[in-house]
Amino acid sequence: MPPKRVAVVTCSTRSPRLNPTITHYVYDVLSADPMIPTSPATSQEEDNIDTDPRHLTFEILDLAQQGLPLYDENIIPAGLPAADPTPHYEKAHTRAWSTVVRGFDAFIFVTPQYNWSIPASLKNALDYLFHEWKGKPAAIVSYGGHGGGKAADHLKGVLNGLRMKVVSTVLALPVKYTGLPIGGAEEERVPLDERDVTGWKEAGIEAMMRNLGMELVCELDKE
Ligand SMILES: Cc1cc2nc3c(=O)[nH]c(=O)nc-3n(C[C@H](O)[C@H](O)[C@H](O)COP(=O)(O)O)c2cc1C
Incomplete structure (x- = not known):
């Protein structure tokens, strides 16, 4: 059985932005935790001889790379056939996004707080689909000047509406010292200020991240 694919989702889409830095931090901490049964991602499934059904692979999924305009489908996603909604979308970008999301077994949304809520880019990406999210485990990591807890609360409500299984461990990371990349290209990642990490x-954080990861393992194990 191939490892379960867990997307670590970068949710803001502006440039420059801090989100890739925080996403990679979450990815690195989870991947380095010896208690979380991980298996490296491989593009060639036949080479993957890992047969432990509890094993996960973490992969970064960046909403900025999905090319999604503001929601422009003429259907309501929840009304599509649950078993195979993908061909029923009118727009090619929705069919592509549907295929991407269907390929993952669980999601860790790493989101900033924008005006006491989540960025529109994240809400938009979630609204595009329904059955592709439904029933899958989800975890939330927010960040902001005070940790972004209000964004996490809003996101939890939205994910519950999508019938996702939201794990109870929610991380809120206060970012007080790390700034944005200055004058760099979009993909440039600013290093985290050590005072924030400390x-x-x-x-x-490390114990909470472990709880979050193990909760995902447990949810995926039930399937
Ligand atoms: C439109 C907007 C609204 C924001 N609202 C909040 C807020 O409500 N609370 C907070 O702590 N920080 C807020 N911030 C600061 C963000 O946490 C900070 O800019 C962070 O870098 C945003 O992530 P990003 O760079 O990946 O977009 C806001 C930033 C933006 C751009």
Whole structure:
């Protein structure tokens, strides 16, 4: 059985942005945790001899690379055939997004707080689909000046509406010192300020990240 694919989702889409830095931090901490049964991602499935059904692979999924305009389908996603909604979308970008999301077994949404909620880019990407999200485990990591807890609360409500299985461990990372990349290309990642990382470690980030990861493992194990 191939490892379960877990998307670590970069949710803001502006340029420059901090989100890729935070996403990679989450990815690195989870991937390095020896308690979380991980298996490296491979593009060639036949080479993958990992047969442990509890194993996960983490992969970064960037909403900025999905080419989604503001929602422009003429259907309501929840009304499409649950078993195979993909061909029923009118727009090619929706069919592509549907295929991407169907390929993942679980999601960790790493989102900033914008005006006490989630960025429109994330809500838009979620609204495009329904059955592709439904029933899958989801976890939330927010960040912002005070951790972005209000964004996490809103996101939890939206994910519940999509009938996702939202795990109880929610991480809120206060970003007080790390700034944006200055004058760089879009893909440039600003390094995290050590004072932010130290603050997160003192607050027990690694143990909370482990709980989050293990909750996903448990949810995926039930399937
Ligand atoms: C439109 C907008 C609204 C914001 N609202 C909040 C907020 O409500 N609370 C907060 O702590 N930070 C807020 N911020 C600051 C963001 O947390 C910070 O800019 C962060 O870098 C955003 O992530 P990004 O760079 O990936 O877009 C806001 C930023 C933007 C651009």
